């Protein structure tokens with residue numbers, strides 16, 4: 001199927017220039033599998049993108065954490081897809097649960113952003129995931145299918161999309177999904193893509209897991225057949241991110 005393992009580091013709203021330089025130095029010194037085995041993308045806050053882009057090793061790439069939903073202009077405080085393209089930022093994270101829940105980004109709005117950023121030539125890490133209430137109500141699969149459906153309705157090419165399944169209850173809580181829980185949802189998502197988009201898209205689209213991923217739990221998650229990598233928050237700010245990247249080797253040999 002050839003889905004290259006993908007490890008994203010979402011730095012969220014963290015860092016000073018000094019801290020960013022330190023993280024980049026650690027990443028630059030890390031011994032990790034080659035680009036044939038793993039794709040690594042780190043996502044600093046907007047203001048640090050140029051610094052990280054120029055100082056980061058060339059086999060790692062950068063992502064913005066968000067961008068405006070359409071062409072830039074009179075939208076105070078926003079950053080446009082065109083600006084990211086202008087700065088040669090290849091990736092953007094769209095629809096993170098912190099934006100969906102705290103900033104009220106709807107499925108439709110997220111889908112519009114995914115479609116617009118793809119149209120500008122950016123690659124997208126599109127985030128989906130259920131809350132604890134939704135999981136306890138038994139609606140996990142329905143929720144992630146609905147979020148995916150909104151995106152699928154607005155795009156025709158999935159080549160540049162990575163789908164990040166991030167259960168909200170696992171984000172920043174230390175409560176990681178078990179390998180079986182992650183596998184179950186990833187497998188359901190792949191089935192959904194197969195039935196509603198195409199078998200090719202289902203087979204080739206990377207579905208990555210996010211939520212309290214650490215060096216200690218990444219290997220057992222990585223070997224799950226439908227887990228194609230990770231979107232890492234807290235641990236991506238620490239040297240253990242290198243070990244998480246190395247779980248790509250475990251996956252390769254699984």
Ligand SMILES: O=C(CO)COP(=O)(O)O
Nearest residue numbers: 010171172211212233234
């Ligand atoms: O939200 C996340 C990545 O986008 C996950 O965050 P944590 O790894 O800190 O739980």
